[in-house]
Amino acid sequence: MKKIKADFLFPLIALAILIFALSTQIFNVPPLGKLLNPFTGVIQNDKETALSAARITIDDAGLSDTVQVFFDDRKVPHIYARNTEDLYFAQGYVSASLRLWQMDFLSYVSAGRLSEILTGSRFLDYDRNQRRIGIPEAARRSLAMIEQDSITNQALTAYTKGVNAYISRLGYGDFPLEYKLLNYSPEPWTKLKSVLLLKQLGNTLAGYEEDMIMSELVLVLGEETFNNLYPDFQPHMTPVMNRAGQELSAAFGPVKKPAYLDYSFLNASTTIAQNQYNPHLGSNSWAVSGKRTKSGFPILASDPHLNLSFPCVWLEMQLSSPGMNVYGVTIPGTPAIIIGFNEHIAWGITNGADDVKDWYKLRVTEDYRQYELDGKWIPLSYRVEKIGRRGGKPFYDTIYNTVQGPVVTTAGFSEKRPELMNYALRWTLHNPSNEFRSFLDLNRATNYKEYAAAIRYYACPVMNFTFACKDNTIAVNHQGNLPLKAPGQGRFIQDGTNSTQVYTGLIPADSLPHELNPADGYVISANQHPTGAGYRYYYNGYYAETRANRIKELLDKETSLDIPKMEKIQLDNTNSFAVEALPVFLNNIDSRRLSKPVLQALTALSAWKGNYDAKEKSARLFELWLKNIKEYTWDELKNYPFPLKQPADYTLLSLIRNDPFNRFFDRVGTSEKEHAADIITTAFEAAFFTYEDEKKNGSVEWSQENKVNIMHMMEISAFSIMNLPSAGHPQAINATSRSWGPSWRMIVELGDRPRAYGVYPGGQSGNAGSRYYDSFVTTWNQGKYYPLQFFLSAAEAEKHTYTRWVMNQVSARKITL
Amino acid sequence: MKAKKTDNAKAAAIVVVLTILTGMINYLPWWSFVVPVLIFGITATSLQWKISGFPIGFLSGFIVWFSINLYLHMISNGLVFNRMGRLFSIPGILVILVSGIIAGLLNGVALYTGVRVIKINIIK
Numbered sequence: 049m050k051k052i053k054a055d056f057l058f059p060l061i062a063l064a065i066l067i068f069a070l071s072t073q074i075f076n077v078p079p080l081g082k083l084l085n086p087f088t089g090v091i092q093n094d095k096e097t098a099l100s101a102a103r104i105t106i107d108d109a110g111l112s113d114t115v116q117v118f119f120d121d122r123k124v125p126h127i128y129a130r131n132t133e134d135l136y137f138a139q140g141y142v143s144a145s146l147r148l149w150q151m152d153f154l155s156y157v158s159a160g161r162l163s164e165i166l167t168g169s170r171f172l173d174y175d176r177n178q179r180r181i182g183i184p185e186a187a188r189r190s191l192a193m194i195e196q197d198s199i200t201n202q203a204l205t206a207y208t209k210g211v212n213a214y215i216s217r218l219g220y221g222d223f224p225l226e227y228k229l230l231n232y233s234p235e236p237w238t239k240l241k242s243v244l245l246l247k248q249l250g251n252t253l254a255g256y257e258e259d260m261i262m263s264e265l266v267l268v269l270g271e272e273t274f275n276n277l278y279p280d281f282q283p284h285m286t287p288v289m290n291r292a293g294q295e296l297s298a299a300f301g302p303v304k305k306p307a308y309l310d311y312s313f314l315n316a317s318t319t320i321a322q323n324q325y326n327p328h329l330g331s332n333s334w335a336v337s338g339k340r341t342k343s344g345f346p347i348l349a350s351d352p353h354l355n356l357s358f359p360c361v362w363l364e365m366q367l368s369s370p371g372m373n374v375y376g377v378t379i380p381g382t383p384a385i386i387i388g389f390n391e392h393i394a395w396g397i398t399n400g401a402d403d404v405k406d407w408y409k410l411r412v413t414e415d416y417r418q419y420e421l422d423g424k425w426i427p428l429s430y431r432v433e434k435i436g437r438r439g440g441k442p443f444y445d446t447i448y449n450t451v452q453g454p455v456v457t458t459a460g461f462s463e464k465r466p467e468l469m470n471y472a473l474r475w476t477l478h479n480p481s482n483e484f485r486s487f488l489d490l491n492r493a494t495n496y497k498e499y500a501a502a503i504r505y506y507a508c509p510v511m512n513f514t515f516a517c518k519d520n521t522i523a524v525n526h527q528g529n530l531p532l533k534a535p536g537q538g539r540f541i542q543d544g545t546n547s548t549q550v551y552t553g554l555i556p557a558d559s560l561p562h563e564l565n566p567a568d569g570y571v572i573s574a575n576q577h578p579t580g581a582g583y584r585y586y587y588n589g590y591y592a593e594t595r596a597n598r599i600k601e602l603l604d605k606e607t608s609l610d611i612p613k614m615e616k617i618q619l620d621n622t623n624s625f626a627v628e629a630l631p632v633f634l635n636n637i638d639s640r641r642l643s644k645p646v647l648q649a650l651t652a653l654s655a656w657k658g659n660y661d662a663k664e665k666s667a668r669l670f671e672l673w674l675k676n677i678k679e680y681t682w683d684e685l686k687n688y689p690f691p692l693k694q695p696a697d698y699t700l701l702s703l704i705r706n707d708p709f710n711r712f713f714d715r716v717g718t719s720e721k722e723h724a725a726d727i728i729t730t731a732f733e734a735a736f737f738t739y740e741d742e743k744k745n746g747s748v749e750w751s752q753e754n755k756v757n758i759m760h761m762m763e764i765s766a767f768s769i770m771n772l773p774s775a776g777h778p779q780a781i782n783a784t785s786r787s788w789g790p791s792w793r794m795i796v797e798l799g800d801r802p803r804a805y806g807v808y809p810g811g812q813s814g815n816a817g818s819r820y821y822d823s824f825v826t827t828w829n830q831g832k833y834y835p836l837q838f839f840l841s842a843a844e845a846e847k848h849t850y851t852r853w854v855m856n857q858v859s860a861r862k863i864t865l
Numbered sequence: 866m867k868a869k870k871t872d873n874a875k876a877a878a879i880v881v882v883l884t885i886l887t888g889m890i891n892y893l894p895w896w897s898f899v900v901p902v903l904i905f906g907i908t909a910t911s912l913q914w915k916i917s918g919f920p921i922g923f924l925s926g927f928i929v930w931f932s933i934n935l936y937l938h939m940i941s942n943g944l945v946f947n948r949m950g951r952l953f954s955i956p957g958i959l960v961i962l963v964s965g966i967i968a969g970l971l972n973g974v975a976l977y978t979g980v981r982v983i984k985i986n987i988i989k
Contacts, residue, residue, distance in 0.1 A: 056981040063903075063974045067896045070967060081971070083949075084964035085895045086933035087888035090949060094941040219891050225945070766951035817945035 078229045088221030090228055093817035098145065099123050101851060109855040110213045111137055119851040120837050123812040123820045126366040126849070128842040133206040135369040136383045138855060140210025143363060143380045144237070147814040148214070149224035150359045151381030152234055153761060155241035158248035159184045163443070164436040165232050172435065176445050177464050179433045180456045183251055185447075186478045187243040193480040194243065200485045204239045207383040211237035225816050226762060232438075237381075245381045246484070250477045252354070254509035256325035256590055257405040260467055261693045263314060263540040266305045268688055275302040277695040280588055281581045284628070284698050286596040288512055288526055288571075288578045289563040299586040303536040308543040313409065320467045320690040327590040328778050329354055329788060330575035332618070333396030334599055335516040335524070340569040342610040345799040346516035349614050350387050350396025351790040353783045358760045358767055358822070360810025362386075362792045366838065366845075372492040375804065375838045377792050380814075384487040387794060389804060391840075392494040393517045394796040398573045400510030400526055402589035404476040406537075408452040408544030412470045416448055416458065420545045428455075452542075452550055453478060472544055474551075476529040481507030496521045496564070503527045504557060512573030518798040524571035526561035526578040529554050535586045555585045570603050572596050574781075593698065594779040598624040602781075611805060614795045619831045620781040625697050626670055627658035632704055633673065638729045646736045660777040662751035667777070669739045669748070676731035683716045704728070751775060757787055758809055758825065760816075767816045772829055782831075793833065801840070805833035872914040873921050879905060880925035880972060888929070898968075899975035902926075906979015918977035926972030931965030 070081025083089050098104060099119060109115075113130040115138040120126065125142045129135035143151065156162055160178030162171040178184070195201050215234050227233060266274045280300055333350040341347055354361055362377035367385060376388015387396055411420040418425040428448045435443040448455040452472035457465050482505055489502030499515050503525055506513075510528030515521070531538070532553035542549045561578040563571050576596035578587075601624065602617045603609075634654055639647060649669065656666035674697075681703075682694045703710050708724035715722050742748050751773035760767035776784030783789055794806040809828040813820040827834065839845040846852065880902055887898035902922060909916055938946050938961060947957035 056978050059974050059978040059981065063899060063971070063978055066971060066974060067899070070971075071894075071896065080963070081967050082895045084930070084934070084960065084967055085888065086930055086937060086964070088891055088895060089964075090945045091934050091937045091941070094937060094943065094945040096942065220895075221891055764952070766948045816948055817942060819942050819944070821944075 073231050079231050082231070083228055088219065090225060090817070092221040093225045093228075093815055096818055096820070098853075099813065099818070099820060099851060104851075104853045106141075106853060106855045109137075109141065109857070110209060111855055111857045113857055115855040116842055116846075117142055117853040117855065118839075118842075118845040118849040119853075120849045122364075122823070122834060123851075124364045124366065124837070125812075126837075126839055126845045127368060128845065129369045132369055132372075133202060135367055135372075136203045136206040137210035137213070139365070139367060139378070139383055140207035140212075140237070141214045141855065142210075142365070142853075143378065144211040144214040146812055147359055147363055147380035148211075148234060149226040150761065150814045151211075151241075151245065152237075153226070154248060154381060155244045158187070158244035158251070159241075160433075161436065164438055165230055167438050167440075172437065172443060173463055175435050176443075176461055177456070179435070179445060180447055180454060180461065181251075181473060182454045182475070182478050183247050184244065184433075185431075185454075186480075187240060187247045189478075189480040190247070190482065191240050191243045194239070194482045194484065197482055197485060200482055200488060203383045203488055204242055204484060207242065208237050208239050211381075224814065225767075229764075230762075242382050242484075245379060247477065249379065250509045252325075253329060253399045254402070254404050254475075254477060256323065256327040257403055257407070258323065258590075258693060259407050259539070259541050260320055261690055263309055264320075264688065264690050265685075265693065266303075266540060267309065267311060267314070271302065271305050274305075277699055279699070281577065282593060282696065282698045283702070284597060285577050285580070285593050286572060286600045287561075287576060287580050288524055288573050288596075289561045290580050290582065296581045297584055299535050299584060300581045301535070303539055306536070306540060306543070308546075309540055313543070314541065321465050322691055326355075326788065327401075328592070328783075328785075329399060330401070330592055330595065330778075330783060331398035332574040332595055332599060332781055332783075333398045333512065333514040334570060334572045334574075334603065335394075335396070335514045335522040336570040336603065336609055337516070337522045337565065338520040340603070340607055340609050341797070342608045343797060343799060345518065345797055346394075346520055346522055347609060347611065347614055347795065347797045348389070348394040348396055348514060348516040348522075349618050349793075349795045350398075350514065351618055351793045352387065352397065352399075353789055354791040355788045356756060356758045356791060356809050358758055358769070358810060358816070359814035360791065360808050362808050362810075364806070364808070364812065364836075367491065368839075368842070373838075373840070374491040375802075375836060376794070377806075377808070383484060384491050386487055387792060388491075389796045389798070389802050389838075390491065390494075391518075391802060392798070393490075393499060393515065394798060394802070394804075395490060395499065395516075396514045396573075396794070398512045398514075399575055400512055400528060400578065400589070401575045401591050402510045402528075402530060402578075402587055403538050404508070404510065404529070404531060406474045406542060407468055408450075408472040408474060408542045408549070410450060410452075410455065410470050410472055410544035412448075412455070416446075419450055421451065422545070422547050450544070451547065452544060471541070474542075476508050476510075476531060479507065479529060481505075481529070483507060495519065496523060499523070500525075512575075512578070514571055514573055516796075516798060521565060522569075522571050523564045524562065524573050526573075528560075530560065530585075530587055531555075533586050537586065539588055555587070559584065568604075572599050572603070574599055592779070594623060594625045595781050595783065598622060598781055611795055611797055611803065615805065615831075615833060618781060618790075618793055618795065619775075621660040621664075621775050621777065622658050622781075623660060623777050623779040624658070625701075625779055626667075626674075629674070629697070629701050630654070630656065630658065630670065632701060633677070633728050633732075636704060636708065636725050636728045637732060638725050641729055642733065646733055649736050649739070650732065660750050660754070660775060660780055660782075662749065662773065662775040664750045665748050667750040668742070668753050669735060671753075672735035672738050673732050676734050677727055680715055680722075680727045680731055681712050684712060687716070749773075754785065756784060756789065756809075756829075758822075759787070769822060769825055772825070774829060775831070790828075793828075794836075795833070802838055804836040804838060806836050807833050869915045872909070872916050876905075876909055876914060876916045876976075877921050877925045880922060880976060881929055884926060884929045884968070884972060885933075896971065898926075899971050902972050902975040903979040906976045907982045908979075910980050910983050916976070916980055918980035919973040922976030923969040923973030925976075927965040927969035930968035931961060934961045934964050
């Protein structure tokens with residue numbers, strides 16, 4: 049006799065609870081059952097089938113013709129298509145197969161949608177801020193403009209279809225690891241996502257500004273001291289154009305404090321938040337014409353410095369279709385090659401570093417219905433943005449907009465930048481633009497004319513494009529939307545009640561700084577000033593001069609450059625500021641006051657050449673010394689209730705040289721009246737003792753101080769490489785520092801066939817379970833390069849590679865249906 | 866009811882096969898194997914097999930997940946479990962052990978549940 053019993057209910061419930069618990073993320077523990085099952089869990093990400101098989105056929109891909117993708121030994125894809133649409137389709141497919149999570153996640157970051165996948169109020173704050181500074185809105189408006197341009201729209205549409213063709217083939221087992229860990233699924237790719245990625249790059253590169261601090265500083269210091277400490281121009285410059293220098297134009301000269309700017313205007317009772325943007329994200333790129341090279345052909349070098357991350361921001365590939373054959377790096381999620389070369393030309397980019405972001409102080413009614421402009425109260429427009437939240441109800445945020453731009457900090461959202469309560473943000477990033485078109489056209493450009501036409505489309509962030517053509521034309525262009533400003537405008541907070549302060553024009557494209565075939569046979573861009581002070585139009589920015597100065601010095605020495613010499617320049621660890629400053633410090637130090645061991649250390653340091661090599665021991669001592677000198681000199685500025693903004697190092701150097709009795713050298717809190725020599729001497733003594741302590745506790749070799757972290761984008765340390773001892777310094781050409789540095793080093797010599805070398809800190813695969821996830825890091829860290837395999841034909845690619853993907857068109861049966 | 870060794874051995878083999886086969890159907894949820902295992906528990910009882918439900922389920926589940934994960938870990942790159950281990954500050958091999966325990970627990974409870982659904986009164 050059989051009888052159903054009830055006591056199985058308890059274990060059944062226990063089973064259901066177990067399944068639920070193992071399928072759910074509990075606090076920081078990911079859904080373990082789902083992750084660790086051997087059939088679709090994380091172990092499925094531990095293989096390389098697609099990258100190591102001899103041949104993979106992808107049928108019904110959605111193409112109009114067959115596309116072949118050859119992977120070389122470093123797993124760089126070489127894509128061969130028979131028409132443009134198929135090419136970008138395949139680029140989308142291949143990019144997604146290598147880096148899907150990265151590109152998808154970045155689109156969430158840019159769109160302010162992190163709350164949809166991550167829980168925690170800090171992500172909601174992040175999302176609200178991202179929307180309030182206007183990134184997703186700018187992307188939507190840019191997309192509308194891009195869709196009007198048939199060439200870009202065609203490429204972007206094909207790319208999007210390619211990404212989606214890949215996504216549609218994925219089952220849970222194929223999902224990139226991060227989806228499994230965070231327990232969500234990839235969503236379909238859209239054209240908007242691609243645009244969002246470029247806007248996020250703009251946000252990173254053109255997001256820094258210091259209007260509030262400068263406004264406070266000009267008030268507390270007065271116009272004269274302010275201009276002495278924070279001048280627009282330094283004498284130590286190698287500008288992008290007109291390196292010989294010019295007289296001061298009417299646009300420049302001492303900055304005037306705007307009449308409206310006083311304490312009652314600013315009324316900044318709240319503390320100023322630390323700026324989240326890194327003004328040091330820089331880059332180097334230079335080109336030399338054949339008259340300075342051994343081969344007689346031009347050579348171009350480019351190394352953009354960005355945050356170092358896993359997966360790397362760049363993905364290497366070759367794109368080939370009729371009329372085009374280009375190699376370089378792309379940003380996964382966007383079509384075309386961003387930095388690279390073809391058979392005719394090579395190009396590089398560096399951040400323009402201009403100030404294109406300004407704040408306007410508004411007068412707004414308490415209910416946010418109106419704001420004042422030219423004495424009239426006009427309605428404040430607004431839109432409501434919906435922010436989805438994982439496991440919760442959506443959040444609706446109201447974003448107000450003025451003629452100047454969006455109001456970021458309001459009564460309902462004041463955590464991020466409390467000092468900017470009811471200020472409007474004016475930012476060229478908000479303008480619709482189509483940067484894709486520049487890159488699409490650049491990829492197929494064959495001469496200077498086509499290059500110049502291509503970069504005309506480029507708007508934001510402002511970039512320096514360096515260019516070299518096989519015919520020995522070289523050029524550099526400071527390209528993008530530079531607002532037409534009144535002298536001094538944009539350095540301080542603007543008066544939002546006055547419409548005359550709203551700049552609307554742009555510096556005419558023909559007048560943007562550029563240089564074509566200069567007599568000395570080279571062009572340089574390294575985030576330095578784009579022009580000398582003789583330039584007609586006012587602009588300001590956050591420029592860095594030391595790297596450009598050093599590049600010029602090294603190029604001037606050589607008339608017979610070749611690739612090894614260019615590599616040496618790109619890896620140069622010398623800080624030209626240190627080279628200039630050390631003798632000045634040594635001349636000013638009062639060595640009679642130093643004890644014997646301190647004096648010995650000083651003598652040893654005096655032989656130092658300003659190099660930050662891995663094994664170098666003097667660099668650390670100099671760093672400590674400089675840090676102390678700066679702290680002792682600018683101690684007055686620390687007393688102000690806003691974050692310290694030290695004047696530029698070159699300003700300090702000029703002061704020591706020309707005005708050693710300046711009041712800033714007198715230290716706060718001492719009865720004596722110190723001057724430069726006192727500061728320099730005590731700074732060295734203090735540095736010596738710290739240095740000796742460090743020596744006792746470990747090593748003072750520079751690489752032990754300069755340890756690089758290549759962090760996973762989600763800051764998962766198990767997916768990161770931490771504390772990598774490195775040579776380099778932010779002010780050296782090899783600008784390797786703790787969290788950012790050369791994110792792609794490329795050197796190209798044009799000629800009958802381009803010869804190119806490159807490396808980046810990462811690997812082609814975004815999969816942390818792949819051998820190709822971090823395979824380039826050691827080579828990068830050792831300062832070595834890979835030869836880049838640029839194939840002239842599919843047959844050549846086939847001969848030199850092992851793995852091939854054959855992507856077939858839609859089957860005939862499907863078409864007739 | 867005392868378990869019989871032969872019944873236990875047969876049951877373990879069947880549960881291993883069921884766990885693998887269900888696991889290989891990729892579009893099913895990851896935990897689907899517990900359903901056939903539970904049903905097998907019911908069937909076995911109705912066939913008057915005498916099985917130690919939890920231990921046999923646990924053992925079979927453990928063997929399947931642990932050995933397949935270990936095998937794939939050995940023949941592939943062997944990177945993922947080590948990274949997962951770093952996530953929880955344990956060695957990679959422990960992560961594989963944890964996977965075995967998870968499948969063991971699920972199958973153990975599933976088989977135990979199945980075995981207890983029907984009570985057979987054997988009237989002599």
